[in-house]
Amino acid sequence: MDILNKLLEMIDFDAFLASLPYMGKGMLGIFIVTVIIVVFVNALNNIPEKTKKDRK
Amino acid sequence: MADLLANFATLEWKQVAMWIIGALLIYLAIKKEMEPSLLLPMGFGAILINLPNSGAQHVIDVLFKFGISNDFGELMPLVLFIGIGAMIDFTPLLTNPKLMLFGAAAQFGIFFTLCLASLFGFDIKDAASIGIIGAADGPTAIAVSMELGSKYIGAIMVAAYSYMALVPLIQPPIIKLCTTKKERLIRMDNTQGKTPSKLTKILFPIVVTVIVGIVAPDAVALIGFLMFGNLIRECGVLNSLSETAQKVLANLITIFLGITIAARMRAEEFLTWETLLIIGLGLFAFIFDTFAGVMLAKLMNLFSKKKINPMIGAAGISAFPMSARVVHKMGLEEDNQNFLLMHSIGVNVSGQIASVIAGGLILTFFS
Numbered sequence: 001m002d003i004l005n006k007l008l009e010m011i012d013f014d015a016f017l018a019s020l021p022y023m024g025k026g027m028l029g030i031f032i033v034t035v036i037i038v039v040f041v042n043a044l045n046n047i048p049e050k051t052k053k054d055r056k
Numbered sequence: 057m058a059d060l061l062a063n064f065a066t067l068e069w070k071q072v073a074m075w076i077i078g079a080l081l082i083y084l085a086i087k088k089e090m091e092p093s094l095l096l097p098m099g100f101g102a103i104l105i106n107l108p109n110s111g112a113q114h115v116i117d118v119l120f121k122f123g124i125s126n127d128f129g130e131l132m133p134l135v136l137f138i139g140i141g142a143m144i145d146f147t148p149l150l151t152n153p154k155l156m157l158f159g160a161a162a163q164f165g166i167f168f169t170l171c172l173a174s175l176f177g178f179d180i181k182d183a184a185s186i187g188i189i190g191a192a193d194g195p196t197a198i199a200v201s202m203e204l205g206s207k208y209i210g211a212i213m214v215a216a217y218s219y220m221a222l223v224p225l226i227q228p229p230i231i232k233l234c235t236t237k238k239e240r241l242i243r244m245d246n247t248q249g250k251t252p253s254k255l256t257k258i259l260f261p262i263v264v265t266v267i268v269g270i271v272a273p274d275a276v277a278l279i280g281f282l283m284f285g286n287l288i289r290e291c292g293v294l295n296s297l298s299e300t301a302q303k304v305l306a307n308l309i310t311i312f313l314g315i316t317i318a319a320r321m322r323a324e325e326f327l328t329w330e331t332l333l334i335i336g337l338g339l340f341a342f343i344f345d346t347f348a349g350v351m352l353a354k355l356m357n358l359f360s361k362k363k364i365n366p367m368i369g370a371a372g373i374s375a376f377p378m379s380a381r382v383v384h385k386m387g388l389e390e391d392n393q394n395f396l397l398m399h400s401i402g403v404n405v406s407g408q409i410a411s412v413i414a415g416g417l418i419l420t421f422f423s
Binding site: 016 | 149150153154156157159160163164166167168170171172174175176177180183184250252253255256259260263264267268271272329333406409410413414417418421
């Protein structure tokens with residue numbers, strides 16, 4: 001019971017609401033960077049590899 | 057005789073409690089083989105630092121100052137990243153780059169836990185440091201929490217490394233809870249896609265460093281050292297350096313890293329109500345990482361013709377390679393001909409990159 005009371009005392013709902021935008025920005029940021037990397041990797045994978053034959 | 061016992065008289069119960077915690081960490085490392093390379097040094101360090109008037113305090117403080125504190129740029133975790141980068145083979149990811157999206161989704165636990173920690177009254181920088189436990193990546197967690205000046209680094213590290221070791225216990229029930237039997241039976245195409253060229257493997261670490269560096273400049277050290285290690289591995293002309301980075305360098309840093317963390321495991325700092333809360337919040341971080349990775353796979357299945365086994369999304373946490381193995385094993389338990397390893401490894405290494413990006417974004421937001 002003491003633990004529950006202590007937990008309830010600690011709760012700061014305003015701080016929770018203030019932190020929510022960071023969750024949105026953080027996840028959006030990760031997905032944007034990831035999509036850019038995926039596009040680059042796809043582009044890299046499409047670069048034709050020069051064989052020794054081609055170089056000759 | 058009185059002189060010999062004088063030190064004993066200064067012993068406090070909290071120090072004895074820390075010896076027990078240290079002994080527990082050593083037990084878990086040896087008997088249960090849970091992250092032994094870190095939990096054992098941390099456990100021994102916890103005993104060492106909590107002996108009354110311990111003569112080891114000064115040397116561990118010096119190691120902490122030069123190796124971990126941000127006065128000297130969090131040297132140890134960053135150098136360890138060179139070794140980790142040299143160990144990682146990104147081929148499965150480069151063969152199927154869209155797997156990276158699962159790595160991104162599985163960082164949700166970091167930000168969700170940040171919000172939860174704020175709800176429980178932690179200052180936003182401490183909340184962000186607690187959230188980073190969800191990166192499931194020790195060096196990132198150390199570097200971020202030090203950079204943000206968190207006073208809870210001891211508890212954060214114990215939680216991060218303990219849960220990384222507990223991935224085989226934490227993830228399966230969450231995965232089962234989020235998926236149906238039918239979804240777990242989905243077989244994925246195991247035919248190799250186009251094998252990435254050597255040029256792709258060399259350009260990949262450079263391109264990732266530049267992209268992440270531009271978006272999250274504070275992450276340059278983290279991603280840069282990781283990718284530098286990978287470049288050494290993939291360039292093909294530095295095999296000896298690559299081997300040194302993978303074995304000698306990584307082992308050397310690991311020995312010191314664990315025992316140095318003990319500098320923040322002094323009884324008066326560690327035995328607090330907040331430590332218990334941080335350990336609880338860390339578990340939430342791992343649970344919600346797993347949940348988000350699986351959910352993204354389920355969401356993609358709604359729009360995709362080629363179905364994805366949603367379990368592979370769970371491998372997006374960067375606990376490498378345990379998480380990939382857990383998913384592969386679960387796939388085999390459902391259907392002994394369902395081999396998910398190639399896909400789950402690809403997702404798992406993408407989680408390594410995504411967790412560093414997450415760490416960098418957190419530093420950009422709060423440092």
